[in-house]
Amino acid sequence: MELKIRKAQITDLDKISAIEAECFPPEEAASKEKYTWRLANYPDYFIVGEAEGEIVGVVCMIPMATPVIDDDIFEMEKVPMGTVCAVLSVMTAAAWQKQGVAEQMLNAAVETARQLDMTSMALTCKEHLIHYYARFGFEKQGISASVHGGAVWYDMVKTL
Template identity: 40%
Template sequence: MKDVDTLTEIEAESFPPAEKATRESFEKRLAAFADCFLILEENGRAVGLIDGMVTNEPKIRDEMFSNAELHDPRGKWQSIFGLAVRPQDRKKGYASALLRSFIEKARQEGRAGVILTCKAELIDFYSRFGFVSSGVSASVHGGAVWYDMTLTFDRSAQAQN
């Protein structure tokens, strides 16, 4: 909870008003799934964040953004609601570092994979990490057009490790 103001600031700097999570939303998310947040700091200053609930649903629904009670800590899928880096700190690899760490965390927790929605211009970015697009999402969050992306972990490789 001590990071709620920082999370709110980074989010506000990174997303349009209709898409950003509010302070109240972050408070509810932190109360329900604080362990599903990562904050990246550089020289003691927060530069980025990544967060999302765990669910058994293979795609993100708009209700998930506003209802933290839908978090299921035993769920198969780690979702990503937001990956945000302060504008002045972009193009330094911070988003990639956050994403890699979040993916590895989900893998270590035994999830089936990671799900997210993104805009068309970010499909290639997420594809570099193994995410596959399944087309236009049913989500209309913030009035934007979103694409469902899924990274499925190779369960047989996990069993061998």
């Protein structure tokens, strides 16, 4: 199954928020308000994947100047800039998981970052996902300074 991947639109936010609620516990999930802010400020960095006419995958990114993610990036107070592409969310709707959606979305995210002249990509993930992101060329940097949602996160970086 091949996804139709496109930039997110304001009309997608209800579905994006629903997928977020399926993928993350409430203390880690971004609000619809945060997604609205990210889409308004970084429309080129926010992509969705469609299958059978519905959104089934989401990648939300944002540019930053630091090499790894810190918790400030999750707030809406400043508009960061830089050449590092922070991957804030990689999500697949529950009914579509384990069907290659995230793989297609991540490949599209890497291509998007390259087209936007980013020099690297950074993300945080839980320990059980380190090997997954390594398949896409992300290298583990160690335990992250981020304590977002009270979880233990690991920094992963990919040079573009």
